[in-house]
Amino acid sequence: MTRLTRREFLRTSASGAGLALLAAGCGPAIKGDFAPKAGRRVVVIGGGWGGATAAKYLRLADASIEVVLLEPNRQFVSCPFSNLVLSGVRSIDGLTFGYGGLRSHGVRVYHEAASAIEPDVRRVRVGEGYLEYDRLIVSPGVEFQWEQVDGLAAAQDRVLHAWKAGPQTVELARQLAAMPDGGVFVLTVPPVAYRCPPGPYERACQVAWSLKTKKPRSKLVVLDANANVVSKAALFRAAWKDYPNLEYRASNKVVKVDPSTREVTTEFGDRVKYDVINLIPPQRAGTIAVQADLVGADKRWCEVNHLTYESVKHKNVHVIGDSTIG
Numbered sequence: 001m002t003r004l005t006r007r008e009f010l011r012t013s014a015s016g017a018g019l020a021l022l023a024a025g026c027g028p029a030i031k032g033d034f035a036p037k038a039g040r041r042v043v044v045i046g047g048g049w050g051g052a053t054a055a056k057y058l059r060l061a062d063a064s065i066e067v068v069l070l071e072p073n074r075q076f077v078s079c080p081f082s083n084l085v086l087s088g089v090r091s092i093d094g095l096t097f098g099y100g101g102l103r104s105h106g107v108r109v110y111h112e113a114a115s116a117i118e119p120d121v122r123r124v125r126v127g128e129g130y131l132e133y134d135r136l137i138v139s140p141g142v143e144f145q146w147e148q149v150d151g152l153a154a155a156q157d158r159v160l161h162a163w164k165a166g167p168q169t170v171e172l173a174r175q176l177a178a179m180p181d182g183g184v185f186v187l188t189v190p191p192v193a194y195r196c197p198p199g200p201y202e203r204a205c206q207v208a209w210s211l212k213t214k215k216p217r218s219k220l221v222v223l224d225a226n227a228n229v230v231s232k233a234a235l236f237r238a239a240w241k242d243y244p245n246l247e248y249r250a251s252n253k254v255v256k257v258d259p260s261t262r263e264v265t266t267e268f269g270d271r272v273k274y275d276v277i278n279l280i281p282p283q284r285a286g287t288i289a290v291q292a293d294l295v296g297a298d299k300r301w302c303e304v305n306h307l308t309y310e311s312v313k314h315k316n317v318h319v320i321g322d323s324t325i326g
């Protein structure tokens with residue numbers, strides 16, 4: 001398989017004339033080849049941190065590259081800083097962004113989901129139509145493995161993850177604020193690998209701080225599936241000395257949740273009662289990456305050449321962001 005440097009990647013994707021910017025809603029119906037390719041083109045799947053950054057910097061590096069971005073949502077809510085929404089320090093509005101900035105860089109943004117990738121013919125399927133590409137960037141983030149926790153799939157609306165920032169973040173903040181003083185907030189950490197290794201421990205700091213300052217008789221129980229704090233362990237353990245209301249339990253993988261009794265069960269059979277639950281489920285690469293057979297033997301994460309981020313399984317397909325093995 002040919003290995004490309006970043007410079008070569010940009011050069012080979014850049015020849016040919018770029019097409020004019022076409023704002024979403026102004027384009028043709030999504031049928032057949034709904035945006036025929038004139039020159040060389042990069043299609044980007046996913047307008048989150050990875051995909052949006054790649055799309056922008058491709059255009060900045062060479063404006064003759066036609067960059068087409070597929071993202072179903074019209075607004076992006078940033079996970080970074082969203083733990084501060086839980087503690088009431090920041091608002092979700094300040095973390096919510098539109099796609100006008102990318103359009104101003106000449107990125108053609110379609111608010112559509114990619115439904116399949118056809119690497120052999122270099123096409124991405126979208127609804128009843130398709131888009132051709134020379135290079136494809138896949139950045140669909142993570143998907144949750146609901147089935148790994150008994151009872152979770154049926155209780156998704158009541159057992160919140162808030163691990164994709166948005167309405168769940170706001171609702172979890174509301175539940176934390178409404179919890180009576182003396183209540184128990186349970187936060188579960190999934191087994192590695194998962195999105196943002198320090199994230200759950202940052203969240204623990206925010207929740208513990210919020211409880212200490214606003215509900216001093218309450219407690220936070222962190223049930224970690226891993227044998228120790230996964231990231232920056234010394235830093236977090238030092239910070240937690242200020243929070244005697246935080247009880248950290250390593251090697252406590254949660255395997256069951258029952259919202260009717262407000263209880264989680266660990267793999268060793270321990271039951272823990274909660275007033276508010278924040279269950280962060282086990283994760284894998286975004287569904288489109290799994291369906292396109294970009295994942296490795298673990299069937300969870302995409303394997304790439306770490307110089308070019310080209311998939312080791314499909315040529316001309318580059319996987320970036322949380323879907324890759326970091």
Ligand SMILES: Cc1cc2nc3c(=O)[nH]c(=O)nc-3n(C[C@H](O)[C@H](O)[C@H](O)COP(=O)(O)OP(=O)(O)OC[C@H]3O[C@@H](n4cnc5c(N)ncnc54)[C@H](O)[C@@H]3O)c2cc1C
Pocket residue numbers: 045046047048049050051070071072073076078079080081082083112113114115139140141142162163164165195196199286287288320321322323
């Ligand atoms: C609480 C929390 C705090 C964090 N804090 C930090 C931090 O401080 N610093 C940091 O570096 N990272 C942080 N992270 C991690 C960071 O959010 C992720 O690493 C980053 O979002 C990964 O980018 P991504 O593009 O892979 O996925 P995402 O940003 O999730 O974007 C994926 C996008 O793909 C779209 N998509 C999915 N499937 C399709 C499809 N079929 N077709 C089209 N589009 C699709 C989705 O709608 C989504 O918009 C944090 C994460 C969390 C949960």
